[in-house]
Amino acid sequence: MKRDLTFEYVYAFDVEEVWFALTDAVTLSQWLMPNDIVPTPGARFQFHTKPAPGFDGIVHCEVLRVERPTLLSYSWRGGGVDTVVTFTLRQVAEGTLLRLEHTGFEGVRAVFVSFLLGSGWKSAHLREQLTHTLEARFARPPN
């Protein structure tokens, strides 16, 4: 099973306008999350969201690829996931087609371990997650 996510959305706006909304920290924070993005390869930045048990509310990112104004890719790490988010923009008749790929979930073993051993491993949230996992594991029809 492939564990990647892909989404597409068409905006009735120019590629440049959508690009700005992806790369300007203030604008990005208005539709995604508060952040300090700098769209330069190698730049590190963070998204800040509401903390949850097992997740400190910080997504750690590093800009991987920038092809202004059509491709932006950054790593997305936090709460036990170590993934990559890639936005691609393409001019279409109706405006701009945005394609979003969120990949890297298939590194299951490493992610599982970092999730288990990350800062949240003693947390109530992890306890809850593990309880679900164990319930599923032991859920067998009665003999």
Next chain:
Amino acid sequence: MPGRDATVDAASAVFDALAHPVRRDILRLLGEGEHTATGLAEPFAMSRPAVSQHLRILREAGLVQEQRAGRNHIYALNPSALLLIDEWLEHFRHFWPRRLRALDELLRRRTP
């Protein structure tokens, strides 16, 4: 499905298993791929029996599974780990469409 108590016991076995630094290191190694008991004993400069004891605790907690391959025992992380990843996938499956719609609304509001 077992009673609630069985689940709670199982969860507490997981936390006991994670409480020991050597067992956490073993999990890290298994996160990179499967290993034999001998392969696991090497980096820790520990005796085979000592490593086997840690592996037994990890196995009983359901974190690690053991397979026989001839005379060797191969250790790997339990595939139930996949369920945790599926929960994250499920989260983002809902998160992104909502955010992409929010971007649309924002672009429309910004245009006079």
